[in-house]
Amino acid sequence: MNSPDRLSARVGTPPPLGELTSRWLAPTEEDRFALPVVQNFVGSVQCCWGPAGIQNWLAPPTGLPTPTGRLYALDGLGRPAEVDPAGTSYQVSPWEIRRRHPVVSARTRLHSGDTAVTERLTFHRAGRYALVFTGLCRTWSFTDYWNLPPEDVPQLNVRFEHGAVCTGDNKTFGLARFFVPDGGRVRVHTRHEDFLAGRQDSHVGRLAVVSFDAAEGEEVAWTGVQGTDPGLVPRGDDADAEETWSRVWAAAFTPGNEHFSGSLPALRFGNGALDRLYYMGVLALLHGRRTPAPTGPRARFATGGQAIWTSDLAPLTTAYTTGATEGAATTSFLWELHLVAPLLARLDPDVLRRQLEAFLVAGTDRHWGIDILTGRGVGMWYGINDGAVVTAAAAYLDHTGDRSWLDTVVGDTTVRAHLLRHVARHEELADGEALADYGEAHHVLECVSSYEHRLASFNALAAWCYRYAADVLDPEHAGTHRARADTVERAVLDLFDDGVFRCVTPTGERVVRTCLDFMYVGHYLGERLDDEHKRAMLRFFVAELETPDWMRALSPKDADSLTSALPEFQTYRADHQSTGAYDGWPGLSAEVRFRFGDGAATVDWLRRISAVTWEGPFGQAHWTGIDGRDPAAPARKASFFNGNCYLLVSGSTLSTAMLHHATIEADDSARPLPRPLAEALDAHGLGDPAGPVLGVPVTGGVSSDVWRVELPSGPVCVKRALSKLKVARDWRVSTARAGREAAWLRLAATIDPAAAGHVLAFDEERGVLVLEWIDARVWKSRLLAGEVDDSTARLLGERLVRLHAGAVDHDRAEWSDARPLFEALRIAPYLRATAARHGEVADRLLAIADDLAASAVTLVHGDVSPKNVLVGADGPVLVDAECASPGDPAFDVAFCVNHLLLKAVIAGAATAGRLVAAAGRFAAAYLAGVAWEPPDDVDGRAARILPALGLARVDGLSPVEYLTDPADQEFVRATALAGVVEPAPGLDTACRRWLAALDARRPRG
Known part of the structure; x- marks a missing residue:
C-alpha cells in the first residue's frame, strides 16, 4: 500500500486557555446531559442539574457526593419552591463552570491548591431566596472496585456553628464547612419535608437552609471547604483559579518549567479544527494530574469497604488519575496509563516512572489500578494488564533513553525482571496453546458479553511485547522471544475473517465486530499484515464503526450488539457498545488508519471529530445513538446514565496520534x-x-x-x-x-x-x-468563549468610521498597486470563487464583485475580523491591514458584521442573541458617524454585501474554521442564499432576520 499521508504542523504557541472553553449548552433532559466538572489538581466538583448547586465534590481523601447548595425561591409567606432547572444553560472552562438562567447566573470555581469551592450567584430577579446545604462529608478509602463516594446515608450530621454550616461524620473525621452569605438567616431541619412544610427547625439535622433577600443584579456568594482538620477554613479565595490553570497550561509547553519534568510541543496544523483537537487532547491529560495534600493521622480513619488504614501507606505526591468526578477520583487505571504513556513520557516522564513503579509493587497481576492516596492496588485483574505495563514502560524508555531504570530494584526485584515476568505471563495464560486466554468478559470489556477468552487484540499486543523483550529487555534470549512472537502472530492471523476477527471460547469460535481488534491488531501487528488484510480492516472500520463526527466501539451489525445478557446500564453504555465509543478509541483508530495509508480520509475525519470538543473536555465516552432508533444527530458527550465520567485522560490519544503522524517544521523554543x-x-x-x-x-x-x-x-x-x-x-x-x-x-x-x-x-x-x-486578548477568542461585550463592538464601530472619514480625501495615487491585491485577496476568493459554485446566484455575486472592484470611496482595512482586533485596556485596536485598499467602506462594515453573525451559529441561544446584538451595535455606531455620504446608502450597500460574504465563508476559498458541523454549514448556506436573492434594506433588518433564522432552527420545548 502507499505510505500513509501525514499531517503537517509548525511550531507556534499554545492558544490561551480561554479559547478551549465550551460553547454554551442548553440541555432539556438531565439523563442525556453530561453535567460539567472542573478540577484544580487537588480535587474536583460537578455542578448540579439546574441553575445553582454542586455535587460529587471530591477533595481526597474526603468527598461529599450529595447535591448541595440548591437554590429555592420563597414566596410572600416564606413557602419554598426550588428554582425550576428548565432554561439553564451551561458553559465550562478548565477553571470555572458557568450557568445562566432567567432567575440567576452562577459561577463555580475551586480555589487554587485548596479543598475549597466558591459559587457566586448573580440574581436577575429580586426576591427572597434560600440555599439548602446537606450531605455527608466522609474520608473514603476505595480499593475494591470503582472508587466513587456513594450517596450519603441518613444521619443527623448537619449543624450551624461558629458562623458556618457544618456537615460532619461519625464514622470518620470527614468534615465540610459552608460559609454562607452575610446576613442570611440559617435554620437546620431534620428532614427535607420539614423545610418544605415550614416546620420548626432544630439544632442538628440533615440539612441547613440559609434564607436571604437579593436585589436585581446583586451577587451572593458562598464558599465550602472540606477535609479532616477541625479548624478547617478556606485558604484564599477563588480569584486566582484562572491564573493558576493558565500557568500550568503554559508550563506544559515550556521546556524547563517548574510544574512538569518535561514538556510538549506547541503545534499549529494550519486548520482551526485540528488545532483545537490537539490542544483539547493535551487538556484531557492535564485533567488527570493530581497533587493531593498529605494525609494526616485523622485521614487514616476511612470508609468505603468499612476500612481503617492501619498499614503503611505509599502515596504518590504527584500522579495522573484516570478521571473525575463520578468515578476514578483517586485511581490510576493501568489501561488508561498505557494509552496516555506516549504523551505523558514527553510531558512528565519522572511522574510516569514513579507511577509505573507503584503499579509494579501493587501487583498488576491482581489489580487493574492503583489508589494514588495509598499506593494500594485497586480492583480486579484486566486482561490487558501485562501488555499495558510493558508498553507504558517502553514509552518511558523510548522517550528518555533511561535504560539504567531497567536495573533499578522496585519491590522485590528489578524493573527488567518485573517486565519480563509480564511478558512471560502470556505463556501461563496460553496454557500450551498459541493464544492466551484472557478470561471472561468482565476481565476484558465488561459490557460486551461475547468478547472474551482467546482474543486477537490482546494476543497481538503480547506478540509485540515478545519482540520488545528480544530487542530491549532480554537480547540474550532474543531468538526464543521472537519465535514465540512468530507463533502468536500466526495464530492471531488465523482468526482473521474479512476485516474482523474471531475469538476462541470454551464453547467455540465467534466473530465480534469490535474496534479493539482493529486498533490493537492494526497497531501491534501492523507490519505483519499484508495489503489485503489492511484494506479489509479499513473497509470494516469505515462502513461499520466510523460516524460523521465520532465512531462506534462495536458494530451495530454485531450479533451481541445491545445484548440482553447484561443489565440495561451495560447494554447502552456509550464507551464500548454500539451506541458510541470510549474517548480513547478515535485516537488509536486514527493511528492505525494513518499506518494503513488512509491518511487523507483520516485527516478529514479528525477535523470532523473536533466538533465534539465544543461541548466540553474529553471524558469517558461520546454517545452516537442507537442504530435504527435514534434520528441522525451529532455525537454528544455521554452522560453518567450511559456510562460516562465527565473527565477522563483517554482523549489525549488524539494528540498522540497527531504528534506521531505530523511533519513538524520546527521546535517550540x-x-x-x-x-x-x-x-x-x-x-x-x-x-x-x-x-x-x-x-x-x-x-x-x-x-x-x-x-x-x-x-x-x-x-x-x-x-x-x-x-x-x-x-x-x-x-x-x-x-x-x-x-x-x-x-x-x-x-x-x-x-x-x-x-x-x-x-x-x-x-x-x-x-x-x-x-x-500589544498585550491584549484577541477579540475572536473572547467571542468564542462567550464573552460578548457591547462596548467593544460599539467602540470599534466608532473608531472604524473615524478612520474611513479621515481617509476619504487621502491621495489615492500611492495606492495604485493595492487594487489588484484587494481583488486577489478579497473579491476573487470570496465572491468570484463562490459565484463559480453557485450558478443560481452567480449573476448577483458577480455584480457585487464588480461594484466593489470599481469603488474607491475611501481607504478600507479589508479584514475587519475579530481575529484582527486586539482588546486591551484602551479598547479595540485594529491590526493586520494587508488587504488595505481604496474601496467601499460598506465592505469593512459588512465583513465585521458577518463574522459576528457566523459566531452566533455555534453559540448557545443567549450568547447568539448577544452576538447578533453586538453586530447591530457595531453597525449603528459606525453609521452614526458617516458624514461623507448619506448613511442609508452605506447601510444599504453593506446589507447587500453581507449575505454574499456569509456564503463565501462556507463555499469560498477561505471557509471559517469553526463551522465544522455540516448542519451549521448548511444553515449558513441556506440563510445567506436567501439574503443574496432578497437583500435586507439595511443591517438592522439583516441582523434581525439572522436572529429569527437562528431561533427557528433551535429545538422547542
Missing part, C-alpha cells in the same frame, strides 16, 4: 529569526550587536509568519507576508501587500492613534513589518 527578519531588524538599527536576535513564532493567520521578539527596548512583533497562503488550496498572492499594510497603519495613526497598531519600521526590500507588541 526561542531561536534565531529567519534571515529576512533578522536582516530587516539590522537594517533599521533594531538588531543586537552582541549576537543573533531570538524570537518565538506566534499565530499569524494564513497569510504571514509572525514572531514575538524581545528587544532591549521591549517586545515587538515582526511580521513577514507569505506568497503562498497557508490554506488547503493553492492560493498565492503578491507580498507587496506588506507595504500597503504599513501605509494604512501609518495613516491610521495620524487619524486616531488608539484605533490601530503602530509601525516601528518597514523593510520594503524584504517585506518585513516591525510593529509594537
Whole structure:
C-alpha cells in the first residue's frame, strides 16, 4: 500500500486557555446531559442539574457526593419552591463552570491548591431566596472496585456553628464547612419535608437552609471547604483559579518549567479544527494530574469497604488519575496509563516512572489500578494488564533513553525482571496453546458479553511485547522471544475473517465486530499484515464503526450488539457498545488508519471529530445513538446514565496520534529569526550587536509568519507576508501587500492613534513589518468563549468610521498597486470563487464583485475580523491591514458584521442573541458617524454585501474554521442564499432576520 499521508504542523504557541472553553449548552433532559466538572489538581466538583448547586465534590481523601447548595425561591409567606432547572444553560472552562438562567447566573470555581469551592450567584430577579446545604462529608478509602463516594446515608450530621454550616461524620473525621452569605438567616431541619412544610427547625439535622433577600443584579456568594482538620477554613479565595490553570497550561509547553519534568510541543496544523483537537487532547491529560495534600493521622480513619488504614501507606505526591468526578477520583487505571504513556513520557516522564513503579509493587497481576492516596492496588485483574505495563514502560524508555531504570530494584526485584515476568505471563495464560486466554468478559470489556477468552487484540499486543523483550529487555534470549512472537502472530492471523476477527471460547469460535481488534491488531501487528488484510480492516472500520463526527466501539451489525445478557446500564453504555465509543478509541483508530495509508480520509475525519470538543473536555465516552432508533444527530458527550465520567485522560490519544503522524517544521523554543527578519531588524538599527536576535513564532493567520521578539527596548512583533497562503488550496498572492499594510497603519495613526497598531519600521526590500507588541486578548477568542461585550463592538464601530472619514480625501495615487491585491485577496476568493459554485446566484455575486472592484470611496482595512482586533485596556485596536485598499467602506462594515453573525451559529441561544446584538451595535455606531455620504446608502450597500460574504465563508476559498458541523454549514448556506436573492434594506433588518433564522432552527420545548 502507499505510505500513509501525514499531517503537517509548525511550531507556534499554545492558544490561551480561554479559547478551549465550551460553547454554551442548553440541555432539556438531565439523563442525556453530561453535567460539567472542573478540577484544580487537588480535587474536583460537578455542578448540579439546574441553575445553582454542586455535587460529587471530591477533595481526597474526603468527598461529599450529595447535591448541595440548591437554590429555592420563597414566596410572600416564606413557602419554598426550588428554582425550576428548565432554561439553564451551561458553559465550562478548565477553571470555572458557568450557568445562566432567567432567575440567576452562577459561577463555580475551586480555589487554587485548596479543598475549597466558591459559587457566586448573580440574581436577575429580586426576591427572597434560600440555599439548602446537606450531605455527608466522609474520608473514603476505595480499593475494591470503582472508587466513587456513594450517596450519603441518613444521619443527623448537619449543624450551624461558629458562623458556618457544618456537615460532619461519625464514622470518620470527614468534615465540610459552608460559609454562607452575610446576613442570611440559617435554620437546620431534620428532614427535607420539614423545610418544605415550614416546620420548626432544630439544632442538628440533615440539612441547613440559609434564607436571604437579593436585589436585581446583586451577587451572593458562598464558599465550602472540606477535609479532616477541625479548624478547617478556606485558604484564599477563588480569584486566582484562572491564573493558576493558565500557568500550568503554559508550563506544559515550556521546556524547563517548574510544574512538569518535561514538556510538549506547541503545534499549529494550519486548520482551526485540528488545532483545537490537539490542544483539547493535551487538556484531557492535564485533567488527570493530581497533587493531593498529605494525609494526616485523622485521614487514616476511612470508609468505603468499612476500612481503617492501619498499614503503611505509599502515596504518590504527584500522579495522573484516570478521571473525575463520578468515578476514578483517586485511581490510576493501568489501561488508561498505557494509552496516555506516549504523551505523558514527553510531558512528565519522572511522574510516569514513579507511577509505573507503584503499579509494579501493587501487583498488576491482581489489580487493574492503583489508589494514588495509598499506593494500594485497586480492583480486579484486566486482561490487558501485562501488555499495558510493558508498553507504558517502553514509552518511558523510548522517550528518555533511561535504560539504567531497567536495573533499578522496585519491590522485590528489578524493573527488567518485573517486565519480563509480564511478558512471560502470556505463556501461563496460553496454557500450551498459541493464544492466551484472557478470561471472561468482565476481565476484558465488561459490557460486551461475547468478547472474551482467546482474543486477537490482546494476543497481538503480547506478540509485540515478545519482540520488545528480544530487542530491549532480554537480547540474550532474543531468538526464543521472537519465535514465540512468530507463533502468536500466526495464530492471531488465523482468526482473521474479512476485516474482523474471531475469538476462541470454551464453547467455540465467534466473530465480534469490535474496534479493539482493529486498533490493537492494526497497531501491534501492523507490519505483519499484508495489503489485503489492511484494506479489509479499513473497509470494516469505515462502513461499520466510523460516524460523521465520532465512531462506534462495536458494530451495530454485531450479533451481541445491545445484548440482553447484561443489565440495561451495560447494554447502552456509550464507551464500548454500539451506541458510541470510549474517548480513547478515535485516537488509536486514527493511528492505525494513518499506518494503513488512509491518511487523507483520516485527516478529514479528525477535523470532523473536533466538533465534539465544543461541548466540553474529553471524558469517558461520546454517545452516537442507537442504530435504527435514534434520528441522525451529532455525537454528544455521554452522560453518567450511559456510562460516562465527565473527565477522563483517554482523549489525549488524539494528540498522540497527531504528534506521531505530523511533519513538524520546527521546535517550540526561542531561536534565531529567519534571515529576512533578522536582516530587516539590522537594517533599521533594531538588531543586537552582541549576537543573533531570538524570537518565538506566534499565530499569524494564513497569510504571514509572525514572531514575538524581545528587544532591549521591549517586545515587538515582526511580521513577514507569505506568497503562498497557508490554506488547503493553492492560493498565492503578491507580498507587496506588506507595504500597503504599513501605509494604512501609518495613516491610521495620524487619524486616531488608539484605533490601530503602530509601525516601528518597514523593510520594503524584504517585506518585513516591525510593529509594537500589544498585550491584549484577541477579540475572536473572547467571542468564542462567550464573552460578548457591547462596548467593544460599539467602540470599534466608532473608531472604524473615524478612520474611513479621515481617509476619504487621502491621495489615492500611492495606492495604485493595492487594487489588484484587494481583488486577489478579497473579491476573487470570496465572491468570484463562490459565484463559480453557485450558478443560481452567480449573476448577483458577480455584480457585487464588480461594484466593489470599481469603488474607491475611501481607504478600507479589508479584514475587519475579530481575529484582527486586539482588546486591551484602551479598547479595540485594529491590526493586520494587508488587504488595505481604496474601496467601499460598506465592505469593512459588512465583513465585521458577518463574522459576528457566523459566531452566533455555534453559540448557545443567549450568547447568539448577544452576538447578533453586538453586530447591530457595531453597525449603528459606525453609521452614526458617516458624514461623507448619506448613511442609508452605506447601510444599504453593506446589507447587500453581507449575505454574499456569509456564503463565501462556507463555499469560498477561505471557509471559517469553526463551522465544522455540516448542519451549521448548511444553515449558513441556506440563510445567506436567501439574503443574496432578497437583500435586507439595511443591517438592522439583516441582523434581525439572522436572529429569527437562528431561533427557528433551535429545538422547542
